[in-house]
Amino acid sequence: MSAAPEPTYTGGCQCGAVRFRVAGALTDSSICHCRMCQKAFGAYYAPLVSTRGAKLEWTRGEPKRFRSSNFALRGFCENCGTPLTYEAPDGIAIAAGAFDDPSLLPPTVQFGTEGKIGFVDHLHELPGHRTEEDAESAPFVLDVVSYQHPDHDTDGGWPREEMR
Numbered sequence: 001m002s003a004a005p006e007p008t009y010t011g012g013c014q015c016g017a018v019r020f021r022v023a024g025a026l027t028d029s030s031i032c033h034c035r036m037c038q039k040a041f042g043a044y045y046a047p048l049v050s051t052r053g054a055k056l057e058w059t060r061g062e063p064k065r066f067r068s069s070n071f072a073l074r075g076f077c078e079n080c081g082t083p084l085t086y087e088a089p090d091g092i093a094i095a096a097g098a099f100d101d102p103s104l105l106p107p108t109v110q111f112g113t114e115g116k117i118g119f120v121d122h123l124h125e126l127p128g129h130r131t132e133e134d135a136e137s138a139p140f141v142l143d144v145v146s147y148q149h150p151d152h153d154t155d156g157g158w159p160r161e162e163m164r
Contacts, residue, residue, distance in 0.1 A: 010059075011099035013077035013084060016149030018061040020084075020094065024054025029096060029105045032086075033120070034112030040074045041083050044120050047096035048086055049105050056092060059153070100151040 009026060012019035028050035037046035063075030063084045075085030086093045096102045110116070134141050 009099055009101075009104070010153055011094065011151075012060070012149060013080055013082035013098065014148050015077060015080035015082070016060070016154065017079045018063055018077045018082075018084060019059045019153060020098075021057045021059050022051055022054050022094070023057075024051075026051065026054055026105055027108075028052060028093075029107045030093075030109045030111055031107045032111045033114075033116040035115045036068055036072075037086070037112060038115065038117075040068060040086075041095070044117050045110075046083070046086070047102075047107060048093035049096050049099070050091055050093045052091040056094070060156070 006023050007025060009022045010020065026049050030048055030050070032046045032048060033044075037048075038044060040046060061077075064078035065073040065075050065085075065087070068074045071088050073085070073087040074083065075087060076083050082098060083095050084098055085095070096105055096107070099105060131141055
């Protein structure tokens, strides 16, 4: 019997200038609520997936990095600004939303809960609307053409000049 193939995950930034591949099991998916992560992601929390024990490879470009503390670097696409990594002495974590299929990597733990904003636990209680439901007040939503890189690997023609 041959061993089961190693799982492989791909992803990248919004414009496609930076792409990655991770080979191996990804079991440490988390949400961090600390203030540094909030600012780095411009969000209420940062969803991250540790690549510890797996092989991370940059397949197109590489993130630009900002030293956010004496221990951590934050990687991002210098073209479109997409947050991509949290790099610390214990390994590299990738932004969960940067994976081509983030639904495969549900979070299993929360960190930095001292910085958690109270209403985050109630987000699921808010009314939800599909994009096209906004058409009456914002008719342009029906004519949006996405210039975002597709959720799969592409040839070297990305990012396209007209999309920059």
